[in-house]
Amino acid sequence: MATAPRRNIDLASARAEAEHRFIAANPKSRVLFDQAAEALPGGNTRTVLYYAPFPLTLARGEGARVWDVDGHAYADFLCEYTAGLYGHSHPVIMAALREALDGGIVLGGHNKAEGRFAAALCARFPSLDLVRFCNSGTEANLMAISTARAVTGRDKIMVFDGAYHGGVFYYAHGGMPLNAPFPTVIAPYDDTQAALDLIAANARDLAAIVVEPMQGAAGCIPASRDFLAALREASAKHGIILIFDEVMTSRLAPGGLQEALGITPDMTTLGKYLGGGLTFGAFGGRAEIMKRFDPRDADAFPHAGTFNNNVLTMAAGLAGITKVYTPEAAVALNARGDRLRERIAAVFDAHGTGVRVTGLGSMLGLHFASEDARALFHLDLLDRGQYFARRGMIILSLPMTDADLDGLVAAVEGFRADHAALLAAG
Numbered sequence: 001m002a003t004a005p006r007r008n009i010d011l012a013s014a015r016a017e018a019e020h021r022f023i024a025a026n027p028k029s030r031v032l033f034d035q036a037a038e039a040l041p042g043g044n045t046r047t048v049l050y051y052a053p054f055p056l057t058l059a060r061g062e063g064a065r066v067w068d069v070d071g072h073a074y075a076d077f078l079c080e081y082t083a084g085l086y087g088h089s090h091p092v093i094m095a096a097l098r099e100a101l102d103g104g105i106v107l108g109g110h111n112k113a114e115g116r117f118a119a120a121l122c123a124r125f126p127s128l129d130l131v132r133f134c135n136s137g138t139e140a141n142l143m144a145i146s147t148a149r150a151v152t153g154r155d156k157i158m159v160f161d162g163a164y165h166g167g168v169f170y171y172a173h174g175g176m177p178l179n180a181p182f183p184t185v186i187a188p189y190d191d192t193q194a195a196l197d198l199i200a201a202n203a204r205d206l207a208a209i210v211v212e213p214m215q216g217a218a219g220c221i222p223a224s225r226d227f228l229a230a231l232r233e234a235s236a237k238h239g240i241i242l243i244f245d246e247v248m249t250s251r252l253a254p255g256g257l258q259e260a261l262g263i264t265p266d267m268t269t270l271g272k273y274l275g276g277g278l279t280f281g282a283f284g285g286r287a288e289i290m291k292r293f294d295p296r297d298a299d300a301f302p303h304a305g306t307f308n309n310n311v312l313t314m315a316a317g318l319a320g321i322t323k324v325y326t327p328e329a330a331v332a333l334n335a336r337g338d339r340l341r342e343r344i345a346a347v348f349d350a351h352g353t354g355v356r357v358t359g360l361g362s363m364l365g366l367h368f369a370s371e372d373a374r375a376l377f378h379l380d381l382l383d384r385g386q387y388f389a390r391r392g393m394i395i396l397s398l399p400m401t402d403a404d405l406d407g408l409v410a411a412v413e414g415f416r417a418d419h420a421a422l423l424a425a426g
Contacts (some may be wrong), residue, residue, distance in 0.1 A: 011372040011422050018379035019053050024299070025383075029057045032405030034403065045169050047083070050103065050311040051378065061088030066191040066387055074387035079395035081249045082216070082363060085273035087399035094274050100311045105157060109320040113314035114308050125255050127268045129246065131284030131368035132293055133308045136252030137247035138166025139280035141210065142180065143303065144267050145169075148208035148241040149335055151181070151289055151300065156205040158198065158240075160189040164208060165245050165269075172218065189215060190223045192230045199231075201237040208267075213257035216248040220358050225261050232263050241289070247271040247281075252334055252361040254327035264297045273325070275317025282353065334361030336394045336405070343409050344394075345422035347416050353423040366392035377415060384411040 001044040008014035023030065033054040037043035040416045043049045057351050064087050066076045079085065092346065100113075114133070123130040136139055145157055148320045168180040174185070185202050187195045209231055214222040235242040244265040248254045251273055253260035257266065267285030274280055284290055305315075341364045345357040356367040368374040380388045386408055388394045394408070414425075 004067060010424060010425070011370060013378060014419060014422055015372045015376045017023065018301035018376055018383070021383065022379050023053055025072070026054075026056060026068065026070050030054055031277060032057045032069060040369060048389075050377070056382070056387075063087050063089060064397050064401070064404055067375070074382070074385050075400075076397065077386060077388040077394045077408060077409055079397045080277075081389065081393070082251060083271070083272040083275075084277065084395070084396050084397055085150070085251055086277055087397045088277075090324060090399065091321075092319050092323050093316050096276070096315040097312055105311060107311060111125065111309060111311050113311065113318045113354055114309045117132040117314050117318040117321070120318060121270070121274070124321065125246070125250065125268055125270075125284075126259050127264045127266070127286070128328070129287035130286040130290035131270075131282050131311060132290070132303060133280040134283065134305050135279050135307050136166065136281045137245075137269060138168060138281070139150070140170055140247065140269035140283040141165040141243075141245060144243050144269050144283040144285075145180075145182065145208055145210060147283070147289065147292070147301070148243065148267070151292065152207040152239065153374065154205050154207035154240060155183050155209060156185055156202055156204070158185045158187055158195075158206055158209040159209055160187050160195075160215075160216055161188055162218035162221070163212060163245075164215075165208070165212075166247075169210075169216075176414075189221065190216070190227045192227045192403060193223075195227070196230060196234055197384050199234045199238065200242070203240065206238065206240045208241045209235050209244050210243045210245060212245045213261065214249050214252070214360055214363070216393075217391075219367055219391070220360070220363050221359070222360050225263070226263060228263050232265070234343035235266070241266045241285075243267045243269065243285075245269050248363065250274065250362075251325075251330065254330045257360075264365065274317055274321060275313045276314040276320040278310075278316050280313050280317060324398065333396060333398060337364065337402075340364070340405050340408070342397070343405075344412055347409065351416060351420050351424075353420055364394050366394065368392065369423075374418065380415045380418070381411050386411045 033043045049055055059067050059069045060067050065073055067073050118131050121131050161315050170176045171186055185198055242259055246268050250256040250270055270282040271280055294300050294305050295417040298336045341357055341359050348355040354369045358365050396410050
């Protein structure tokens with residue numbers, strides 16, 4: 001889609017113009033969205049994928065590109081919110097899936113890959129003595145938190161403002177009505193003294209402290225090492241189980257941010273890309289905690305889940321972590337992400353636009369001064385062939401080329417050139 005220079009008197013007018021162009025360019029997506037709304041509330045079954053005036057409907061993906069139903073091609077910088085690490089058609093993943101399919105899908109028993117996959121994860125992430133599989137990051141956090149409450153005999157959990165730990169653990173702006181009904185203490189993120197004060201005040205009742213080493217949904221906001229180390233020390237002092245939610249951040253170093261920072265939690269939750277692009281979650285940690293799930297013991301915790309060890313995820317996940325996203329590949333991809341973040345930040349910093357760029361490695365977030373500016377950026381870059389999250393989250397995948405990264409930077413530069421005055425005024 002070609003983009004001509006835009007001239008508007010304010011951001012709201014520029015956004016309205018961008019929405020008008022978007023509607024005109026995507027008639028098939030609009031029809032499909034309207035049809036879906038007859039059976040789905042708001043035409044939607046996953047809230048994060050909705051944006052105004054309506055979301056694109058995607059028809060297919062290959063490598064690091066996606067195509068919508070109106071025939072537009074995009075460089076895919078959404079990467080399924082970090083789950084699309086391998087792109088849409090990695091040959092190693094596809095071969096593993098075909099082999100698994102040939103053996104049957106729902107076997108209803110232990111399979112050949114699950115033990116090997118578990119061993120690979122335990123070898124990779126420092127906190128995992130033992131691990132169990134489930135079907136999403138939400139499930140992983142639910143199981144880890146419930147485990148901590150059962151093991152400690154305490155009720156409360158501590159989380160941090162802005163955190164997202166899954167569909168029933170959303171703590172932006174104080175939480176949401178559908179959150180799991182656990183007694184919760186919400187602390188400010190990356191504020192060491194405030195967190196320590198709240199831990200001291202609630203220590204007798206706290207079963208777990210759950211923290212993302214870098215908040216993802218909040219905009220790729222890294223925590224300081226000092227903050228996370230203080231949580232480690234305080235939780236150990238008071239017998240509180242420290243849970244690192246590395247559902248997203250496990251991709252940022254060979255052994256996740258826990259390895260990069262040298263801080264080992266009691267439990268870790270995983271998900272996203274580790275299923276090879278299929279539905280996946282996992283929780284694990286210290287042996288004395290996880291052995292409570294050993295079904296050979298009479299008093300073991302039960303843990304059900306029809307698809308916990310489904311053969312497709314086990315095969316794809318094992319192939320991905322052992323053959324594709326090796327420690328060397330993780331280091332290389334995240335170094336590329338650091339360079340990309342610096343390039344994008346430089347585009348905005350040099351012109352006083354008020355846009356802030358945050359993140360680590362292959363995850364970055366762009367922060368705008370207003371919703372109009374953020375929506376305008378999203379629609380403008382879609383027009384320039386760049387697909388990413390409305391909230392400003394940009395993610396790298398393994399099949400991306402230098403040309404893909406250069407194309408994104410060029411699109412950002414084009415947006416800045418067209419709208420710098422409006423951004424500065426806003």
